[in-house]
Amino acid sequence: MREGTATVIRREDYAAPAYWIRSVELTFDLDPVKTLVTNRMQVERNPHATTQTLRLDGEDLNLLRVLVNGESVSFRVENQQLVLENLPAESFTLELRNTCSPEKNTQLSGLYTSSGGFxxxxxxxxxxxxxYFLDRPDVMAVYTVTLKADRAKYPVLLSNGNLVEQGPLDNGKHYAKWHDPFPKPSYLFALVAAKLVCREQKIRAASGREHLLQVYVRAGDLDKTEHAMHSLIASVAWDERRFGLSLxxxxxMIVAVSDFNMGAMENKGLNIFNTKYVLANPATATDVxxxxxxSVVGHEYFHNWTGNRVTCRDWFQLSLKEGLTVFRDQExxxxxAGTPSARAVKRIDDVRTLRQHQFPEDAGPMAHPVRPDSYLAIDNFYTATVYDKGAEVVRMMQTLVGRDGFARGMTLYFxxxxxxxxxxxxxxxxxxDANPGSALAHKLEQFKRWYSQAGTPRVAARGLYNAEMRTYTxxxxQHCPPTPGQSEKQPFVIPVALGLVGRNAQPLPLQLVGENAPAGTERVLVLSEAAQRFEFTGIxxxxxxxxxxxxxxxxxxxxxxxxxxxxxxxAHDADPFNRWEAGQxxxxxxxxxxxxxxxxxxLDGAYVDAMRAVIRHPALDAAFKELVLTLPGESYIAEQLEEVDPQRIHAVRESMRLQLAHALxxxxxWAYEVHQDQGGYSPDPVSTGRRALVSLSLAYLCLAAAEKQVPLWPGKAYQRFKDAGNMTDRLGALSALVGAHSELAAPALERFHAxxxxxALVVDKWFALQATAPxxxxxxxxxxxxLMSHPDFSLRNPNRARSLVTALCFSNPAAFHRTDAAGYVFWAERVLELDAINPQLAARLARAMDRWKQLAxxxxxxxxxxxxxxxxxGELSDDVREIVTRALAD
Known part of the structure; x- marks a missing residue:
């Protein structure tokens, strides 16, 4: 859409459609220039509807024919909708025929071509x-899909559900017919037609039913699919075991494509993935x-139930599927991960992501509730708030009802x-309802404010110890700052898990005044008022x-x-997260x-000694040490300030890094030598942690050497880069050289690219490493x-654009926020350039300026x-216009 065509959509205006589509038969004659689509639908009038006009959504289509019960009917197209009137009273068959042009679809939304496939x-x-269709999530239909294409060019023909039949056609073509027995909304439709190869695995579910799992990739990438297949098998088994949900x-099927706006998509039975989240072997993919x-394979598979079998009534409910499924993939x-320490490392990583992306969103012009109230372009609300904060809302439910209680609630939900x-x-x-005695049940309406109120609540805590009475109060x-459109906030329901640690390093038993006995050394308090007091006795x-x-x-x-x-x-907290938090x-x-x-x-001696103790601690895992020893990022530091000078933040943080490099x-x-990984590569948590700590140590050693112009450690890093047996070690060594601006960085980068x-995915890393260097x-x-002019760079490929342009604007504040404004000029040029090609990608880049008012x-x-x-x-997509308009609003 372009300027002047957009309408603000409001949640309060939701109304069921005037018609339901119960079944769909689609036939595709696939051609890159002009694909012919025949769409035969069984349509029923909603008996509660107040209109007999049927409006079907369409965009960039060439409509050829409209038949109702086999007869041609009059129609009109207005505001990108096909309008039909004077329809049969209750139900009828509607057949449409239209063409679209996949090769011209640079938006990568709908049917498009990539690397010679559909x-x-x-x-x-x-x-x-x-x-043309009722393109809304509450219209669920059973789909039967027939694909016809040139057999030599497109030997693999896939769609949702189960393969019904396939065979040859005249003129070197062939066909495949697919049927999905489960009703689904149109957003879950998928097709693939391409030259692909496949890794297959048959599994037997706990029910005894046999299933075929398939991962499709282009020829030459089959050796990079083993990890994805193992992840898929693990996902199927976990969902059966944890929630009793079977395939x-x-x-x-999983299909990998290099041109994709998102990470992956959960289309029913046919998940289409960005290659980034499928292809991996030790030589080309890091531990990360x-x-x-x-995580992503699990996420998309788990959508089979939380999103597909039960879906969203409208797009305002997006977190119903995304927040819940992010929670499920995190769990x-x-x-x-297995061990408590490895579980904690995963939890810390998830919280870091939340703080780096969602907290700033909550404090900026695009702040919105987990369940938004309105939107101009729905693509703009695939946000950290909907996904990551939505997951935290689900996690709080589990905290309030317990793990077993949450499982009961999931069962009741389905x-x-x-x-x-x-x-x-x-x-x-x-x-x-599945947990009637829980705090969630007692305070459900108040708890749901997490869905309706934007912003990050602030919880103030003050403690008072009375030695004579042996009490701790x-x-x-709580309070929540105003956000756009919401000046006043009511109290949330906030579960506060806590423990008390004695000065003697021992955990203290917790007994509230009025209780008969202590109840362990950790418990969950529920803060639901503006202010509350909790008094512990026997301290x-x-x-x-x-x-x-x-x-x-x-x-x-x-x-x-x-x-x-x-x-x-x-030094002593039993909770790994708070131990890490204390270091941060x-x-x-x-x-x-x-x-x-x-x-x-x-730097003072107390802090340096504390970090020295972490490095040398005999009982801490290497992965946990690496997290504690990694300094807060520049963007997170900026969020703690009322007025931000990015260059000042960068200078101070670099000074701290350099002092730590020398002092430790x-x-x-010691850490570099002791934690060397011996033997073959494995992405297990212990090995991953060791490699991470080695890479961090090497980065600090190169930084110290560069400042003193001592060649020893850069030389070792270059040798490690050349000799590395896996991408994690190789990229870690290269990153150490680049991060220290070593003279060896340039030849290493040249060698890496060669x-x-x-x-393609490794070249993405090469671009990103240079864009995010200090x-x-x-x-x-x-x-x-x-690098914008490099032969391997293309703004049209989302992964490549993200690896260079987005990486600079989002992940390198000091390089982006320049006193001469060159970074902002660069950003504006790229947003406008991308908007003409791919508005979704342009809108995501536009978000880099959300917090401009915070700048000095x-x-x-x-x-x-x-x-x-x-x-x-003059001409902007709705996606970008919504972002920049809200950014400029007072």
Whole structure:
């Protein structure tokens, strides 16, 4: 859509459609230039409808024929809708014939071509680019799909469900007919026609039913599919074991495509994936890549029930499927991690993602509730709030009803709603009804404010110890800052998991006044008022409160803990998350003091000794050590400030990195040598943690060597880069050289590209590494501009655009926020360039300027000018216009 065509859609205006589509027979004569689509639908009038006019959505289609019960009828097309009137009273057959042009579809929404094949992406509103339809999630139909194509060019023909028949046709063509027995909305439709090869695996479910699992990739990539297949098998087994949910089709297919706007898509039985989340082997994929594949494969498979069998009534309920399924994939990865420490590492990673992406969103112009109230372009609401904060809302439900209680609620949810399109309220009601005595059931209506109120609540905590009475009183209060359209917020229901740690390092028994006996050393308090007091008795020594254990609620905690308190928690807290959090806060306190002060940071002995103790600690896992020793990122630091000077933040953080490199030099050397991974590559948590700590140590050693111009460690890093037996070690060594701006970085980068120039996903890493290197004298920004002209760079490929342009604008504040405003000019040019090609991708890049009002001068004025330049463009997509308009709003 272009300027002037968009309408604000409001949740309060929801109405059921005037007609239902019960079944669909689609036939595709596939051709890149002009694909012919025949669409035969069984349509029923909604008896509660007040109109007999049928309006079907369509975009960029050439309509050829309209038949009702086999007879031609009059019609009109207005506002990109096919309008039919004077229809039969109750039910009828509607047949449409139209063409579309897949090769011209640069938006990658609907039916498009990539690498010589046909692929689809229909969520959220791509199906209307294939044929006219009631393109909304509450219209669920049974689909039968016939694909016809040139056999030599497109030997593989896939669609949703089960293969019914296939065979040859005249003129070198062939066909395949697919039937999906489960009603689904149009956004879950998919087809693939391409030259692909397949890894197959038959499995037998707990029910005894046999299923065929298939992973399709282009020829040459089959050796990179083993991990994805193992992840899929693990996902099927986990969902049966944890929630009693079985695979319901004869087969389950994954197809990898290199041109894809998203990470993956859960189309019923035929998941289409970005290659990034399928292809992996030790030589080309890092530990992070392997973990990402496991998570995303799990996520899309789990959608088979949470999103497909039960779907959204309308797009405002998007978190019904996405928040719930993110929670499920997080639980899946934690369960597979095995040990408590590995589970904690996964939880810390998830919280870091939430804080880096969702918390800023909650504080910016695009702040919206988990269940939004309105939208201009629905694609703009595939956000961290809907996904990651939505997952935290589901996690809080589990915290309030317990793991077993949550499983009971899931069972009730499917008993009530299987095969339906429902709301977030329906899900919350099922969890509460299955646990009638829980805090969730008692406070359900208040709890649902998490769905309706935007913003990140702030919880203030104050503790008072009375040695004479042996009591500890904890005062908790909450408030939530105003967000666009919501100036006043009512109290949330906030589960606060806590423990009390004695100064003697021992966990203290917890007994509230009025209770007969202590109830363990950890419990969950429920903060539901603006302010509440909790008094514990029998506290023999002054405690240090360990609050929000496991990050039990997506809030910002404001307490009065001293450095001594934080050092106690870092050394002795039984909760791994709060132990990590204490280390992060110790670092953050020092960074913020320097940034707010004279800009000079001088590390103190207490902090250095604490970090030395973490490195040398004999009982801590390497993965946990790496997390504690990694400093807070520049973007997260910026979120703690009222006014942001990105260059000042960068300078102070780099100073802290350099001081740690020198002060702990012996420890980094020890960690590097002791944690070397011996034997073959494995992406298991222990091996992954060891490699991560080695790479961090090497980065610090190279940084110290570069500052003193000592060649020893850069030389070792270059040798490790050349000799590495896996991509994690190779990229870690390369990153150490690039991050230290070593003279060896340039030849290493050149060698890396020569080694992997034919591996698209590895070339993406090569671009991203250069775009996210620590800025030094404008070198990184200049390098990015040069790389825009590199023969391997293309703005049309989403992965490649993200690897360079998005990486710079989102992940390298010092290189992006320049005093000469060149970064903002670059951003505006790329947004406008992308908007003409792929509005979804352009809109995501536009979000890099969400927090421009937080910037200090001269950045703020220059940023506003760049945003205004984009907004002034005569033709903008609705996706981008919504972003920049909200950014400029007062």
């Amino acid at each position: 692929f689809t992406q229909c969520e959220a509103q791509g199906f209307r680019r294939i044929t 319901d089709l004869d087969r389950f 890549d392997h973990a990402g594949i496991e 899946f990865s934690q369960d597979l 008993e009530r709603h299987d095969g339906q399109a429902v709301t977030c309220d329906d899900f919350a009601q099922a969890i509460a 904890l005062e908790l209060s 023999e020594v002054e405690p240090v409160p360990s609050l929000l254990r496991g990050f039990s609620a997506p809030v910002i905690l404001e307490d009065t803990l001293s450095d001594a308190d934080l050092l106690t928690l870092l 806060r110790l670092a953050l306190n020092r960074l913020l003091a320097a940034i707010k002060g004279d800009g000079v940071l001088q 030099h012996a420890e980094w050397e 080694m992997f120039r034919d591996e 800025e030094k004298g404008g070198r990184v920004f200049a390098r990015v501009k040069t 001068e001269p950045y703020r004025s220059a940023a506003r000018e760049a945003i205004a330049r984009v907004a002034a463009k």
